[in-house]
Amino acid sequence: MxxxxxxxxxxxxxxxxxxxxxxxxxxxxxxxxxxxxxxxxxxxxxxxxxxxxxxxxxGCPFNIGMSLFSAQVFKDIKQWFGEDADIGFEERGYLILGSPEHADSQRNNALMQIGHGAQVDILDPAGARQRFPWLNVEDVGIGTFGTANEGWFDxxxxxxxxxxxxxxxxxxxxxxxxxxxxxxxxxxxxxxxxxxxxxxxxxxxxxxxxxxxxxxxxxxxxxxVEPRKRTVFHIKAPLAGTGFPMLFDNSGMWIRPEGDGFICGIAPEPARDAEASDDFEPDHYLLEETLWPLLAHRIPAMEQLRVQRAWAGHYEVNLxxxxxxxxxxxxxxxxxxxxxxxxxxxxxxxxxxxxxxxxxxxxxxxxxxxxxxxxxxxxxxxxxxxxxxx
Ligand SMILES: Cc1cc2nc3c(=O)[nH]c(=O)nc-3n(C[C@H](O)[C@H](O)[C@H](O)COP(=O)(O)OP(=O)(O)OC[C@H]3O[C@@H](n4cnc5c(N)ncnc54)[C@H](O)[C@@H]3O)c2cc1C
Missing domain, CATH: 3.50.50.60 (FAD/NAD(P)-binding domain)
Known part of the structure; x- marks a missing residue:
């Protein structure tokens, strides 16, 4: 002491x-x-x-090191915070899809991550499709999938x-x-x-x-460091979330399972990403204009999505x-x-x-x-x- x-x-x-x-x-x-x-x-x-x-x-080794420590805390949550501690850690991986032009750099990055202790599988488009059959991989050059220490929690x-x-x-x-x-x-x-x-x-x-x-x-x-608004949409679609990871698409959209549906989002284009001040109103336009077409392209079952609700929070953006x-x-x-x-x-x-x-x-x-x-x-x-x- x-x-x-x-x-x-x-x-x-x-x-x-x-x-x-x-x-x-x-x-x-x-x-x-x-x-x-x-x-x-x-x-x-x-x-x-x-x-x-x-x-x-x-891409930075210190960020990998930070995540590895945090993931260990999440996995050992009861040891840190007592037997009743439960943050519902779902260790189900991130699947990051890269375009053909970025395939080499994403592959090299994944090898660097593995060298720093991350557990990442490198997938070609056919391999990604085999593992995740609901994916459309026609414009994908690479997928990298974290097999441990990645996922989501409460x-x-x-x-x-x-x-x-x-x-x-x-x-x-x-x-x-x-x-x-x-x-x-x-x-x-x-x-x-x-x-x-x-x-x-x-x-x-x-x-x-x-x-x-x-x-x-x-x-x-x-x-x-400024507040920038990010909107999250909670949706349902005729697709089971079982075996579904956190997906980061090469278009910038992301989606992952949540309850019996999914949550998803995308950053607004820079011209519509002003300092948010006290604005917490969801940007509903994002779904219609940007997110839905991208989701339906990457995951055809998302063509039939239904929005349950939306919320917005602030990223603390270091400009x-x-x-x-x-x-x-x-x-x-x-x-x-x-x-x-x-x-x-x-x-x-x-x-x-x-x-x-x-x-x-x-x-x-x-x-x-x-x-x-x-x-x-x-x-x-x-x-x-x-x-x-x-
Ligand atoms: C939509 C969205 C999705 C995100 N997804 C992820 C994700 O998947 N993974 C991830 O790691 N991060 C994610 N983030 C980012 C993450 O939420 C933040 O990086 C993190 O919560 C920052 O924690 P914090 O404690 O610094 O900030 P906050 O949670 O914002 O806490 C700051 C606190 O400071 C208080 N405060 C501020 N000013 C004062 C003052 N003057 N006096 C007293 N109190 C004050 C506020 O009331 C607040 O409670 C996401 C954020 C958003 C908005």
Missing amino acids: NQTSETVVIIGGAVIGSFVAFFLRKEGFSGSIKVVERDSTYQFSSTALSAASIRTQF AWALLQCVRREARRLGVEYVQGEATGFTTAGDKVSAVKLAAGQTLACDWCVNAAGAAGGKVAGWLDIQLP LDHNGVVGAHPTLGNFIFATGFSGHGVMHSPATGRAVAELITHGRYRSLDLSPLGYERIAARRPIVESVVY
């Missing part, structure tokens, strides 16, 4: 903030941990609105598990909205709340999700490179970033929580080096190229 009287204040108490708090205790941090959350119902949090899927198929249940355990370990959740900071020299000394309260801190973690850029802005820190921003600010050294995951933050929440906790408790990363995700690249406008982004 690292005996300390220090206080960590975490802004944002959804899945990333809660995993930071939880792992601080696991790493032996004995000081005070306060998690400031403005909405204890989490109804607008990305966590509650996400598609809650996990993949190991990434993000809400995960949040409840980690939050409950963090509380049991003495983490305090403070209901309130952070609105600013007090600084002293090169440190953040307190977090101000809307109700007038101030919370003194030795460390402050920005886990505010899509509001991460706004929160950093209170310190005049440029963090290009520089669609990767998370993790680690201390270079000059304001006790201000720690844990945001900007741009659509893969739930799957990377355990690994992020552990990394930030190591940084605060031990002064360095011990298990997985996340220094490539540091703020330095943002300041230098030096993007990390992650080739597998959706």
Whole structure:
């Protein structure tokens, strides 16, 4: 146990903030941990609105490493959070389809992923069709299928598990909205709340999700993380979900089973992807104009789909490179970033929580080096190229 009287204040108490708090205790941090959350119902949090899927198929080795750790936590959920913990992890793989032009690069990427511990089968179009007979593979050049550590789970249940355990370990959740900071020299000394309260801190973690850029802005820190709306459609179709993976199509659409139907989505074109602010209205036009034709092309049975409902949530998009921003600010050294995951933050929440906790408790990363995700690249406008982004 690292005996300390220090206080960590975490802004944002959804899945990333809660995993930071939880792992601080696991790493032996004995000081005070306060998690400031403005909405204890989490109804607008990305966590509650996400598609809650996990993949190991990434272009950057650190992203693969993060997913492998998270998948292990998901598989061992009862060991981490008790016998009644259940996040319904369905380890059913991602099938990523590539066009003929991208077949070579996707194959090389898969070989790299395998070299970093991922379990991926490389399929030619006929092989993909044999394994998934409902597929139309006429314009497909390659399929890569994760045979382990990929699938989906219940993000809400995960949040409840980690939050409950963090509380049991003495983490305090403070209901309130952070609105600013007090600084002293090169440190953040307190977090101000809307109700007038101030919370003194030795460390402050920005886990505010899509509001991460706004929160950093209170310190005049440029963090290009903005809310961008993503719509999810829950559909039914005359096709069984049995044996169906999470499918990422070369067109950009995705679909996976959910209950007795499927959920699916596609990003809007850039010209219609403005900062979302408080807009949570589903973009219904996407289904008619884009998604349905693509679904029906790839999976002919989807011609007869029926929409059950739709919802929209916010991706916390890092406009520089669609990767998370993790680690201390270079000059304001006790201000720690844990945001900007741009659509893969739930799957990377355990690994992020552990990394930030190591940084605060031990002064360095011990298990997985996340220094490539540091703020330095943002300041230098030096993007990390992650080739597998959706
Ligand atoms: C439609 C959709 C599909 C997605 N699919 C996936 C997927 O399949 N796999 C995956 O890994 N990820 C997915 N994501 C992304 C994922 O949901 C996010 O990366 C992840 O939830 C980020 O977690 P977070 O805790 O940082 O953010 P959030 O869950 O948004 O939590 C941030 C919290 O901070 C609080 N907050 C913000 N500002 C303040 C303030 N000033 N004071 C106090 N509290 C504040 C908010 O109330 C909120 O609860 C998806 C997202 C969407 C929208």
